[in-house]
Amino acid sequence: MTEWFESIKWDGEALVLLDQTRLPHEECWVRCATVDEVAGAISEMKVRGAPAIGLAAAAGMALAAKEAVRSGRELEAALEQACATLARTRPTAVNLFWALDRARETARSAPSAEEAVVRLSRLVDVLLEEQRESDRAIGDYGAALLPDGARVLTHCNTGALATGAYGTALGVVRRAHELGKLALVYVDESRPRLQGARLTAWELLRAGVPFRLVVDAAAASLIARGLVDAVIVGADRIAANGDVANKIGTLGLAVAARHFGVPFYVAAPLSTFDPGTPDGASIRIEERNAEEVLLVGQERVAPEGTVVLNPAFDVTPAELVTAIITDVGVVASPVKEHIDALLGELARREGGRLGAVQGAGILPR
Ligand SMILES: CSC[C@H]1O[C@H](OP(=O)(O)O)[C@H](O)[C@@H]1O
Numbered sequence: 001m002t003e004w005f006e007s008i009k010w011d012g013e014a015l016v017l018l019d020q021t022r023l024p025h026e027e028c029w030v031r032c033a034t035v036d037e038v039a040g041a042i043s044e045m046k047v048r049g050a051p052a053i054g055l056a057a058a059a060g061m062a063l064a065a066k067e068a069v070r071s072g073r074e075l076e077a078a079l080e081q082a083c084a085t086l087a088r089t090r091p092t093a094v095n096l097f098w099a100l101d102r103a104r105e106t107a108r109s110a111p112s113a114e115e116a117v118v119r120l121s122r123l124v125d126v127l128l129e130e131q132r133e134s135d136r137a138i139g140d141y142g143a144a145l146l147p148d149g150a151r152v153l154t155h156c157n158t159g160a161l162a163t164g165a166y167g168t169a170l171g172v173v174r175r176a177h178e179l180g181k182l183a184l185v186y187v188d189e190s191r192p193r194l195q196g197a198r199l200t201a202w203e204l205l206r207a208g209v210p211f212r213l214v215v216d217a218a219a220a221s222l223i224a225r226g227l228v229d230a231v232i233v234g235a236d237r238i239a240a241n242g243d244v245a246n247k248i249g250t251l252g253l254a255v256a257a258r259h260f261g262v263p264f265y266v267a268a269p270l271s272t273f274d275p276g277t278p279d280g281a282s283i284r285i286e287e288r289n290a291e292e293v294l295l296v297g298q299e300r301v302a303p304e305g306t307v308v309l310n311p312a313f314d315v316t317p318a319e320l321v322t323a324i325i326t327d328v329g330v331v332a333s334p335v336k337e338h339i340d341a342l343l344g345e346l347a348r349r350e351g352g353r354l355g356a357v358q359g360a361g362i363l364p365r
Pocket residue numbers: 048049050051155156157158159162163168169195233234235236246247248312
């Protein structure tokens with residue numbers, strides 16, 4: 001995977017973010033020097049995308065530790081408060097909580113508060129490098145699944161903006177393009193926050209990848225007309241049984257893909273898997289504010305008095321998923337039966353924290 005642009009920078013003193021609410025018309029960087037500023041950036045979606053949210057949260061913990069040592073506050077209490085603040089930002093992407101766990105373990109491993117500051121700062125760099133390696137692996141595994149001349153449909157934004165590295169589903173798209181296997185990408189606009197129209201279009205233009213922007217409502221008919229060889233999306237949380245939480249609108253794509261016999265792929269790193277959540281019904285779906293639906297840009301489109309329901313994610317049952325493309329291999333169909341091997345790998349990586357699980361069906365590196 002060729003080098004890509006940076007969307008998240010960590011200099012040990014602050015988290016510097018490419019403000020995704022200003023793209024594509026303005027490339028503005030925001031500097032977050034406190035945990036509250038990081039939490040605000042996550043809540044306001046200045047940084048968004050499951051892995052990117054995790055990276056930001058880890059930086060927030062490092063900043064909280066630094067402030068505790070500077071002010072002489074007891075470290076444990078300061079980190080617990082920071083953890084609670086960050087955990088309240090967005091509830092669905094498990095990467096946020098995975099990163100907070102990594103940060104707390106890192107702090108606990110330090111012999112002193114001063115050393116905890118050093119280790120937490122180093123953890124942000126480690127997570128950034130892990131994400132680059134993970135995205136590269138996902139790109140390679142995913143591109144290998146696509147036919148030559150592939151026409152792919154994707155939803156929301158799952159690129160470098162969403163991971164801080166090269167992207168998950170959009171990383172597969174870019175890798176396939178680099179390998180000369182990609183003919184065209186259909187990009188769902190992804191109402192209401194328009195991550196596809198604003199962010200994926202911006203990334204693909206930069207990468208020189210051919211694409212067509214479509215309204216969300218067009219996706220099923222493109223699949224029905226035989227214009228799509230594969231649907232590939234990201235994920236915010238994958239439950240122990242393989243059910244997938246992702247941007248609202250994903251479930252409809254999976255149903256259409258299954259009905260018309262088109263592969264439906266999910267691309268996600270191990271940090272998006274949540275062995276602690278048994279199934280999709282147990283995943284908390286973030287409800288966002290009404291203005292996101294009432295307004296298009298700054299213009300109000302619905303009449304006064306309109307009541308809104310604005311779930312930010314939906315859940316796709318495992319049986320509709322053709323395969324999950326991860327950084328350690330592809331979890332083949334039926335995903336529900338084969339996910340155990342992946343959870344075993346996750347347990348190994350997490351130092352056995354989750355208990356080893358035997359299984360089959362994962363394609364080795
Ligand atoms: C690579 S994770 C991207 C994932 O996150 C998006 O949600 P949001 O834009 O609300 O953070 C969407 O679900 C993407 O699939």
